Amino acid sequence: MNDSKSPSLQSLVSLAPGERRQIGEVRGQGSIRQRLLDMGLLPKQTIRMERIALGGAPVWVELNGSHLALRREEAEMILVGEEA
Amino acid sequence: MAKKTVPPIKIALAGNPNAGKTSLFNVLTGSRQHVGNYPGVTVEQRWGHYKVNGQRVDVVDLPGTYSLTSFSPEERVARDELLHTQHDVVVVVADSTALKRSLMLLVQVMQLGATPVLCLNMSDEAMASGQRIDRKRLELELGFPVVETVGHKGKGRDDLIAAIFRASESKTSAKTPSLGEDLDGAIETISATLKLSGSLPQTKAWVATRLLVGDEKIAEELAGDVSKDTVALAKKEAERLSNETGQDISLFVTERYFAFVDDLLAKVVKTERRSDSRARSERIDRVLANPTFGLPVFGIIMFAIFWVTFTLGEIPMGWIESGQGMLSDWITGFWPQGSESALRSLLVDGVIAGVGGVVVFLPNIVLLFLGLALLEDSGYMARAAYLMDRVMHRFGLHGKSFVPMMTGFGCSIPGIMATRTLENERDRLTTMLVLPLMSCGARLPIWMLLIPAFFPPEWRAPALWGIYSIGILLAFLLALALRRTVLAGEAAPFVMELPPYRMPTSRALIKKMTERAWIYLRKAGTIILAVSIVLWVMSTYPKKDTYEVDAQLAQGIEMTDEEIEQARGGEDLRYSVAGRLGIAIEPLIKPMGFDWKLGTSMIGAFAAKEVFVANLGIVYSMGETTEDSEDLRNKLSRDYSPLVGFSLMLFLLIAAPCMATFAVTRRESGSWRWAFLQLGGLTLVAFLLSTTVYQVGRLLGAG
Numbered sequence: 001m002n003d004s005k006s007p008s009l010q011s012l013v014s015l016a017p018g019e020r021r022q023i024g025e026v027r028g029q030g031s032i033r034q035r036l037l038d039m040g041l042l043p044k045q046t047i048r049m050e051r052i053a054l055g056g057a058p059v060w061v062e063l064n065g066s067h068l069a070l071r072r073e074e075a076e077m078i079l080v081g082e083e084a
Numbered sequence: 085m086a087k088k089t090v091p092p093i094k095i096a097l098a099g100n101p102n103a104g105k106t107s108l109f110n111v112l113t114g115s116r117q118h119v120g121n122y123p124g125v126t127v128e129q130r131w132g133h134y135k136v137n138g139q140r141v142d143v144v145d146l147p148g149t150y151s152l153t154s155f156s157p158e159e160r161v162a163r164d165e166l167l168h169t170q171h172d173v174v175v176v177v178a179d180s181t182a183l184k185r186s187l188m189l190l191v192q193v194m195q196l197g198a199t200p201v202l203c204l205n206m207s208d209e210a211m212a213s214g215q216r217i218d219r220k221r222l223e224l225e226l227g228f229p230v231v232e233t234v235g236h237k238g239k240g241r242d243d244l245i246a247a248i249f250r251a252s253e254s255k256t257s258a259k260t261p262s263l264g265e266d267l268d269g270a271i272e273t274i275s276a277t278l279k280l281s282g283s284l285p286q287t288k289a290w291v292a293t294r295l296l297v298g299d300e301k302i303a304e305e306l307a308g309d310v311s312k313d314t315v316a317l318a319k320k321e322a323e324r325l326s327n328e329t330g331q332d333i334s335l336f337v338t339e340r341y342f343a344f345v346d347d348l349l350a351k352v353v354k355t356e357r358r359s360d361s362r363a364r365s366e367r368i369d370r371v372l373a374n375p376t377f378g379l380p381v382f383g384i385i386m387f388a389i390f391w392v393t394f395t396l397g398e399i400p401m402g403w404i405e406s407g408q409g410m411l412s413d414w415i416t417g418f419w420p421q422g423s424e425s426a427l428r429s430l431l432v433d434g435v436i437a438g439v440g441g442v443v444v445f446l447p448n449i450v451l452l453f454l455g456l457a458l459l460e461d462s463g464y465m466a467r468a469a470y471l472m473d474r475v476m477h478r479f480g481l482h483g484k485s486f487v488p489m490m491t492g493f494g495c496s497i498p499g500i501m502a503t504r505t506l507e508n509e510r511d512r513l514t515t516m517l518v519l520p521l522m523s524c525g526a527r528l529p530i531w532m533l534l535i536p537a538f539f540p541p542e543w544r545a546p547a548l549w550g551i552y553s554i555g556i557l558l559a560f561l562l563a564l565a566l567r568r569t570v571l572a573g574e575a576a577p578f579v580m581e582l583p584p585y586r587m588p589t590s591r592a593l594i595k596k597m598t599e600r601a602w603i604y605l606r607k608a609g610t611i612i613l614a615v616s617i618v619l620w621v622m623s624t625y626p627k628k629d630t631y632e633v634d635a636q637l638a639q640g641i642e643m644t645d646e647e648i649e650q651a652r653g654g655e656d657l658r659y660s661v662a663g664r665l666g667i668a669i670e671p672l673i674k675p676m677g678f679d680w681k682l683g684t685s686m687i688g689a690f691a692a693k694e695v696f697v698a699n700l701g702i703v704y705s706m707g708e709t710t711e712d713s714e715d716l717r718n719k720l721s722r723d724y725s726p727l728v729g730f731s732l733m734l735f736l737l738i739a740a741p742c743m744a745t746f747a748v749t750r751r752e753s754g755s756w757r758w759a760f761l762q763l764g765g766l767t768l769v770a771f772l773l774s775t776t777v778y779q780v781g782r783l784l785g786a787g
Contacts (some may be wrong), residue, residue: 040187069582070578
């Protein structure tokens with residue numbers, strides 16, 4: 001199922017600050033993925049890139065009104081689709 | 085008056101980190117509370133109680149979690165507590181500004197068959213952002229009490245207490261939440277084969293869900309109640325469900341949890357106007373979290389905190405010191421002048437000097453923790469962690485490790501205590517274990533003595549800078565080594581919430597300050613007192629009967645009374661257990677270029693690092709020794725080469741943290757194992773490094 005990556009999905013880290021997208025897929029496995037899911041990072045949710053720290057990570061995103069920081073490794077697990 | 089004793093009501097507070105659980109806990113229990121560690125783990129445990137109308141209510145504050153899976157120690161502790169302890173009421177504390185995520189946890193608590201109360205905390209902020217919750221309707225939908233509170237302002241306390249009482253009277257378990265026909269069916273099928281014993285039967289729906297998503301830990305833990313057949317059945321059901329839906333099972337279940345919450349919120353939440361409650365935070369973050377300015381601003385903020393800690397702290401420190409001086413004089417006054425008394429020496433040189441040496445840093449501790457509490461409660465700490473994480477993560481540390489490590493420059497003890505801000509156990513242990521490498525304030529007198537003794541004036545400032553840098557570098561390298569060895573394992577996910585800025589309340593700040601101050605004082609009164617006495621005995625006994633200096637005097641050598649006194653003191657120390665120990669360990673420390681005099685002085689340094697200076701003075705019988713003592717420096721540079729001096733500085737920087745650090749590491753890590761690993765590991769590294777430096781240096785012709 002994790003291989004069903006559609007060509008239009010791109011990694012969260014590739015977004016520029018201010019871009020708003022819909023989450024398409026949450027990859028990875030085990031506890032890290034579960035933590036992402038538990039925090040509401042689920043497919044079809046809208047996510048907005050707020051800012052990116054010096055050096056490209058961590059990234060700061062907004063989701064359902066709350067703000068979260070993600071490391072590069074975690075942000076790369078989140079694939080986003082078209083603009084929302 | 086024979087009072088009928090009513091058993092206390094037992095309640096637990098559960099909720100996400102940052103949902104304001106702890107401030108609600110404080111509002112409920114006031115000062116009637118305790119902080120400790122869950123046995124064997126670094127997870128903080130808080131429990132307390134309050135009374136209403138004579139009825140006692142015992143409260144346990146569970147660690148903040150997003151879910152009740154068993155991946156992190158925090159989640160495991162919260163889960164175990166909810167699973168195995170019979171709580172009359174479980175209060176789920178929700179962050180009203182992030183209801184969706186907060187209520188995810190509530191669904192799991194409902195599955196556990198608990199008697200819940202939902203507490204919508206920070207309701208003022210949610211209101212301000214235009215969110216209206218139909219509380220009555222929500223109560224009706226859920227079937228248990230729902231209250232609105234503002235924890236850090238103490239609002240809604242009475243409502244909460246009344247709701248808890250109502251819930252405990254009703255004794256009704258939450259009805260199992262409906263998660264969709266297909267999933268409910270699977271849960272029921274699995275539940276039917278579960279034969280849970282004791283307090284567990286009502287948790288069937290939750291246990292079945294955990295088995296469905298393949299939680300092996302639950303299956304192991306409840307091996308007596310969960311049969312192999314049930315596990316196999318759960319696996320089959322999971323496969324069926326994910327085939328039907330085309331989703332993996334953990335995503336499927338998590339989505340259903342959220343769908344339940346969405347349905348609920350659609351019925352009870354109205355957003356009147358979309359006002360951006362974060363507009364103010366956003367403006368502040370444009371500066372404070374700015375990729376370019378953020379770091380320098382953070383540097384300035386940290387500097388300001390340290391400056392206040394040390395300059396403002398000096399004033400009360402002076403009072404404590406003179407108080408101790410007066411106490412010493414007062415005690416000394418009980419004995420006639422010039423007389424010998426073991427008890428007086430024990431009280432003055434052992435207890436007051438030892439415990440006092442620790443108590444004197446209390447103002448620093450209080451001020452530092454005030455600063456740290458400000459950073460934390462305002463929400464800035466999360467920004468600092470965000471800014472620092474990239475560098476820290478490279479070395480296996482966490483963005484939040486930075487502040488405790490900086491604190492370590494002042495004193496390792498508050499630094500190690502400050503690692504409590506790290507939620508993840510491995511991050512916390514790594515930070516704690518390498519923290520003593522930050523050259524603390526007590527080591528400064530050592531550098532002040534040794535550097536001028538062995539370095540020419542133009543090299544003194546770089547030498548001091550160098551010793552601090554070596555410490556930082558080693559801390560990072562050892563952190564990396566720890567993460568590759570004993571603390572290896574899957575990296576904890578870094579998904580950190582960045583709450584909006586909030587004005588800290590003085591109530592919360594004072595609470596945090598006094599809590600830390602009390603922990604610190606209690607330690608001074610117990611373990612430090614004990615070790616001070618032991619060290620005093622070691623460096624005092626056995627006593628000599630005849631002194632060589634007396635023989636010299638008999639030969640007509642002229643000395644002042646003070647010189648005689650000092651010479652006798654030196655001989656006593658050499659003759660004492662500590663002195664003999666120093667001589668005994670000489671072969672061990674010889675590879676580093678040290679002799680017994682340095683060895684004996686180092687034994688005392690375990691009590692407190694700065695004791696090394698005083699001890700060296702005694703060994704050399706130099707009289708009242710301070711770090712500026714010119715005579716002692718001259719003797720040192722005469723007896724030892726600069727190479728030995730450098731090797732000595734390295735050793736004192738790295739080896740054995742002081743006993744207070746050892747004790748606090750034991751306490752904060754929850755096990756002797758980590759404290760001994762820190763003690764042994766650092767000493768070994770110090771030995772290897774100093775030996776290498778000395779031996780290589782000698783081969784190269786230095787020293």
